[in-house]
Every structure is written in C-alpha cells, then in structure tokens.
Amino acid sequence: MSSPDLLETDDAGTDARAETTTDAASDAGAAASEAADANAAAATETADVDDAAAANPGACPVVDSFEQIGSRWRLVVLHELQNGEVRFNELKRSTDANARTLSRVLEDLQETGFVERRLEEDAPVATYYSLTPKGESLCPVFDEIEDWADEWLAACQE
Missing domain, CATH: 1.20.5 (Single alpha-helices involved in coiled-coils or other helix-helix interfaces)
Known part of the structure; x- marks a missing residue:
C-alpha cells in the first residue's frame, strides 16, 4: 500500500x-x-x-445576403414559410428541426426582418410565424434555385 x-x-x-x-x-x-x-x-x-x-466589391451584396440567409436551417425555415403562416409545432414537424434549433433560427430571422411572430392567446395558445415583405421577396429566388436544382442536380441523384 x-x-x-x-x-x-x-x-x-x-x-x-x-x-x-x-x-x-x-x-x-x-x-x-x-x-x-x-x-x-x-x-x-x-x-x-x-x-x-x-x-470584388460587386460580390459584397451576395456575400452579405448569404450571411443573413445562408445557414441550412434558415433556408429550410424560409422555404417552408413561403406557403403562409405556420404554427411552431407544424414548422417543427415539416422541417425535422429540434425545438431548440428552430427557436434559435426563428429568433434570428425575426431579428433580421425576414419573419414575424404572432401569438394567439385564445385557447389553445399558439405561436404563428410568417414571412415579412422582406422574407416574401425571397420567394422568386427560391423558385429559381428549385428550377436550377431540377436541371442540374437531378443528374447527380440518378
């Protein structure tokens, strides 16, 4: 010992x-x-x-734009909100994001002016999220990206 x-x-x-x-x-x-x-x-x-x-000063707006919307979860949430106002739990289900991640992303998108939050206080209490006009202005961009992906990424998935 x-x-x-x-x-x-x-x-x-x-x-x-x-x-x-x-x-x-x-x-x-x-x-x-x-x-x-x-x-x-x-x-x-x-x-x-x-x-x-x-x-390349001309690239600056592109870089700045992607810094605001470029994270995976931000893009997913913005894309899901294109179809109108959605409750938090519906958004959680449709994105497969965990609640903590989704809350953080929604807060970031609110702070940058892409998303607005509405609290329904009548029973049952619910929180709704929708795109602001700034967020809605991204809809044509998503349409173009989807068209591009259909043309160029389809070959990669075959």
Whole structure:
C-alpha cells in the first residue's frame, strides 16, 4: 500500500506520477493546439470572405445576403414559410428541426426582418410565424434555385 507522499516507481525506477503528469500535460497541450488550429481556420475563412468581398466589391451584396440567409436551417425555415403562416409545432414537424434549433433560427430571422411572430392567446395558445415583405421577396429566388436544382442536380441523384 502506498501513501500519497511516497514516490511510485516502475521497474526501471522511474517516477510514475511524473510520467502521468507529463502525459496529462501533453494531452492538454494537444487539445489546446487543436482548439487553436480550429480558431485559426475559422479566422482564416472569415478573412477569406472579407478578402473576397474587398477584392470584388460587386460580390459584397451576395456575400452579405448569404450571411443573413445562408445557414441550412434558415433556408429550410424560409422555404417552408413561403406557403403562409405556420404554427411552431407544424414548422417543427415539416422541417425535422429540434425545438431548440428552430427557436434559435426563428429568433434570428425575426431579428433580421425576414419573419414575424404572432401569438394567439385564445385557447389553445399558439405561436404563428410568417414571412415579412422582406422574407416574401425571397420567394422568386427560391423558385429559381428549385428550377436550377431540377436541371442540374437531378443528374447527380440518378
């Protein structure tokens, strides 16, 4: 039995605690290095987008537009709302998004002016979402993307 004050040694007489501490420090350093690499990659990607916009000022509106609507869930929600006002649970079912993700996306879309929220306080209480005029202005864009996908992506799915 060993006490915490006694050095534990292996057959070669090496301090096992020192090796464990070194291994733990090495693992922590590797994790920190991976996190730093991920942060550097994200910063590089952001810088690349900024550089692209600076190099081609005509692309700036395109880049800005995709930053507002370009996430997967934002596009799915905007597309689903094209058919009119929808209750939260119906939207959750039709998009297969979990409630937390859907709530966050709807909040983002409200803040950017694409979606409006209406609370129906009569029993049963329900929350409805619909496109604002800004959001409705994207409907022709979605139609064009669907036409493009029908023509160009159909071959990929065969």
